[in-house]
Amino acid sequence: MTGSSSYERDRTYITTRITADGRDGYPVEPGRYRLVIARACPWANRSAIVRRLMGLEDVLSMGIAGPLHDERSWSFHLDPGGRDPVLGIERLEEAFHRREPGYPSGITVPAIVDIPTGRVVTNDFERITLDLGSEWAAHQRDGAPDLYPERWRDEIDDVADKVYRDINDGVYRCGFAGSQEAYDEAYRRLWERLDWLEERLGGRRYLVGDTVTEADIRLFPTLVRFDAVYHGHFKCNRQKLTELPALWGYARDLFQTPGFGDTIDFAQIKAHYYVVHHDINPTGIIPRGPDPGGWLSPHGREQLGGRPFGDGTPPALPPASERVPPPAPDAVARRG
Incomplete structure (x- = not known):
């Protein structure tokens, strides 16, 4: 909230990008990353749609956090044992804290996690969809549409x-x-x-x-x-x-x-x-x-x-x- 009692969204995100040339240290690689969403979240919904339209299911796996969370944010309570089967974590915050211990901002979805290190690469929801539609072009399905002509x-x-x-x-x-x-x-x-x-x-x-x-x-x-x-x-x-x-x-x-x-x-x-x-x-x-x-x-x-x-x-x-x-x-x- 602000002084006027208006709601203000925290727009502080990890803006590292996964790109074809790897200029931020994270090159596009099939199987290396995991997109974490929640079916409940509209911001994450965007990434799920673009991943589908681009046909990236075989190269970018997807973890699905459950709809319920507490002050520690999203958890994998729908998965067997309450853990994401690929990342092995109970809560998404674990991946944020591996990237930055004591991460001070919101633990948000969508987030893309580097599977080998277990660290979040980015949770910049606007950039994620644009990059899935462009930087991942070499791995998109035949017939993938151009969403940003x-x-x-x-x-x-x-x-x-x-x-x-x-x-x-x-x-x-x-x-x-x-x-x-x-x-x-x-x-x-x-x-x-x-x-x-x-x-x-x-x-x-x-x-x-x-x-x-x-x-x-x-x-x-x-x-x-x-x-x-x-x-x-x-x-x-x-x-x-x-x-x-x-x-x-x-x-x-x-x-x-x-x-x-x-x-x-x-x-x-x-x-x-x-x-x-x-x-x-x-x-x-x-x-x-x-x-x-x-x-x-x-x-x-x-x-x-x-x-x-x-x-x-x-x-x-x-x-x-x-x-x-x-x-x-x-x-x-x-x-x-």
């Missing part, structure tokens, strides 16, 4: 910056506001930006150009969590996503695109927010709704044209160990 980069950066400031981080500014004034300002900015997106997406299939880009990958994780979490839990409740025709169609279009919806686990998402945020939800009760079945309903966005992967192709199915259950209608909710 040169001719659209200025527009992608502009849109992504607006989305980050007012929506990705904006929902947190609403949820963790320490005063009515701070909340009202965050709420205003959030809905002004969502209205802007609703208008922008009314006549175009994707945010920038006619293919999926980094801009879409940065917006989607917030939209997919909106009705399940942010609408009620973070008090972002002017409307539900399902009440915004263009954004709801756009979000379903992406969800049904290989590489997006197959990274989403609604049960883990809700477990994280409603159980971990004791100050917002002290009872720890997890709501049963909303019914996720609508994510698979027809969206009709094909009529706007565009090709999700451009000249590329869809990714293959995720490895069996990484598959998540598809959304299904909530039988309890339907029984009333």
Whole structure:
């Protein structure tokens, strides 16, 4: 919090990069690194999507922290014995402390860990996705899309910056506001930006150009969590996503695109927010709704044209160990 009771995210990250030429001391090498995510986390969701779209599953393994954590942050409580099977650690903080004993900043996902040393290389979530799409080019699958095309980069950066400031981080500014004034300002900015997106997406299939880009990958994780979490839990409740025709169609279009919806686990998402945020939800009760079945309903966005992967192709199915259950209608909710 700041003096005005506004929420301010700690943006201190380890900015070391894994590059093709290894200029930071960490060259791209198949099998050397492990991407650690949590299904619950929207910032980590971006990396999981890009890894899927680039087809890097065989060269960059992925560890999945569970949805629950305490003041020591993310742990591998879903893995057998409560340890990551590759890194052999119980908590992600162990990898941060091996990099810097007493690491003073947030233990965050996504993080990429150097397996031989057990040290975190980077947790710079914005740079990770850009580098997976570029520095790892020699190991990407045939047909991997270009998510950051040169001719659209200025527009992608502009849109992504607006989305980050007012929506990705904006929902947190609403949820963790320490005063009515701070909340009202965050709420205003959030809905002004969502209205802007609703208008922008009314006549175009994707945010920038006619293919999926980094801009879409940065917006989607917030939209997919909106009705399940942010609408009620973070008090972002002017409307539900399902009440915004263009954004709801756009979000379903992406969800049904290989590489997006197959990274989403609604049960883990809700477990994280409603159980971990004791100050917002002290009872720890997890709501049963909303019914996720609508994510698979027809969206009709094909009529706007565009090709999700451009000249590329869809990714293959995720490895069996990484598959998540598809959304299904909530039988309890339907029984009333």
